[in-house]
Amino acid sequence: MWVQIAIWVITTVIGMLLAPKPPKPASATPGNLDVPVAESGKPIPVLFGTRVIRQANVVWYGDVKTTEIRQSSGSGGKK
Template sequence: MPFFLIPLLINLIIGIALQALGYLLMPKSKSEKTDEVTDMDSPTAEGGRPIPVVFGEMEVTGVNIVWFGDKATTTRKIKA
């Protein structure tokens, strides 16, 4: 009877070891969230609010957002 449990225990130990190895080899986060990303933690959605149209650089506060995807910021440099 105990001979049936030995393969089960071996598979269980191998599985736990592989999960621990995968956790240790997992890539670490390079940086924390920036201020721009954490600023949008609690968006609001109200009807009738105007939608700002921005040309150039400008700080827009009180944004009316219904949904947005992955929170990230990108910086692009262009030659003009």
């Protein structure tokens, strides 16, 4: 029984070490976000059933802007 557990642990570790690393995602900028847009003259899609609409046309969505996240090199959240 202990031999089987040891083999399982060893193969799991080897599998994790040999697994390919996922690529880093591209940084989000206001130009490549998939959010609803408000454009005059954009055609209105007619859908039947359940579908996902990419960049739907809306009247008002709000102020879309990005804010840089800065990590402080101070106490790291400790009190």
